[in-house]
Amino acid sequence: MNDLVKVEQLSYRKGMKQIFNALDFSIQSGKIIALIGENGSGKTTIMRLLAGLALNWKGQILIDGCVVGTKTKSFVAYLEDKNNYQPNQRLEEIISFYDRFYTDFDKRRAYELLRFMNLSESEKIGNLSKGNAEKFALSMTLARRAKLYLLDEPLSGVDLLSREKIIQSLLQWFEEDSSIIITTHQLREIENIIDEVLFLRDGKIILHESLETMKEVKHKDLEALYREVYEI
Ligand SMILES: Nc1ncnc2c1ncn2[C@@H]1O[C@H](COP(=O)(O)OP(=O)(O)OP(=O)(O)O)[C@@H](O)[C@H]1O
Numbered sequence: 020m021n022d023l024v025k026v027e028q029l030s031y032r033k034g035m036k037q038i039f040n041a042l043d044f045s046i047q048s049g050k051i052i053a054l055i056g057e058n059g060s061g062k063t064t065i066m067r068l069l070a071g072l073a074l075n076w077k078g079q080i081l082i083d084g085c086v087v088g089t090k091t092k093s094f095v096a097y098l099e100d101k102n103n104y105q106p107n108q109r110l111e112e113i114i115s116f117y118d119r120f121y122t123d124f125d126k127r128r129a130y131e132l133l134r135f136m137n138l139s140e141s142e143k144i145g146n147l148s149k150g151n152a153e154k155f156a157l158s159m160t161l162a163r164r165a166k167l168y169l170l171d172e173p174l175s176g177v178d179l180l181s182r183e184k185i186i187q188s189l190l191q192w193f194e195e196d197s198s199i200i201i202t203t204h205q206l207r208e209i210e211n212i213i214d215e216v217l218f219l220r221d222g223k224i225i226l227h228e229s230l231e232t233m234k235e236v237k238h239k240d241l242e243a244l245y246r247e248v249y250e251i
Pocket residue numbers: 033034035036038056057058059060061062063064065
């Protein structure tokens with residue numbers, strides 16, 4: 020299988036802080052990867068680097084063979100933890116904006132996602148609850164036919180049953196050869212859908228494991244592995 024993401028000898032500093040130093044990892048296409056780590060371990064920073072939003076890094080970041088930057092933004096869909104919508108914009112207006120802006124945006128899929136999330140296109144974004152706003156932002160990300168989806172804590176404000184339903188349905192919304200990287204602290208909820216897990220500590224990947232190995236060889240679930248890795 021091909022490497023969709025290849026990061027080599029990546030160094031990145033923010034202010035006085037060296038966040039990554041000679042970081043290496045790769046991700047194959049067609050995989051769902053959980054990026055796990057304690058607060059401040061560098062998860063969001065990796066997402067921003069892969070999304071092409073962080074500057075002045077050193078080393079190599081390749082996505083589908085292209086150096087991360089303007090070109091890769093056209094096939095990398097990034098769900099941030101904040102949005103820049105105007106409160107009085109209706110959901111249908113935002114959908115039309117995305118449709119004009121992203122060549123890989125699938126308007127029909129956007130409306131299907133809206134129905135799946137029980138959202139109405141005539142609603143104003145500013146009137147949505149925090150959880151429903153998160154559902155909408157996730158819908159806009161998944162409505163792109165991207166090669167790589169970066170979901171940074173996608174459903175932290177969404178109620179338990181909706182979250183379970185959405186996570187279990189993630190697979191149906193993305194192409195077979197694209198990959199998803201998802202960060203979350205809700206380990207149990209993602210365990211059934213992910214292929215691999217990357218554990219980060221202090222800016223270093225300390226373990227990159229397939230779920231199959233974790234379960235069949237180590238006889239551990241994700242939470243047990245997390246405790247083994249971090250409770251040292
Ligand atoms: N603007 C900044 N200036 C300096 N250091 C920063 C800045 N933004 C983040 N950092 C530092 O970078 C490190 C990684 O932060 P990051 O937000 O990527 O962690 P995280 O794993 O996503 O955390 P969390 O689980 O709390 O969301 C932290 O030590 C943080 O203090």
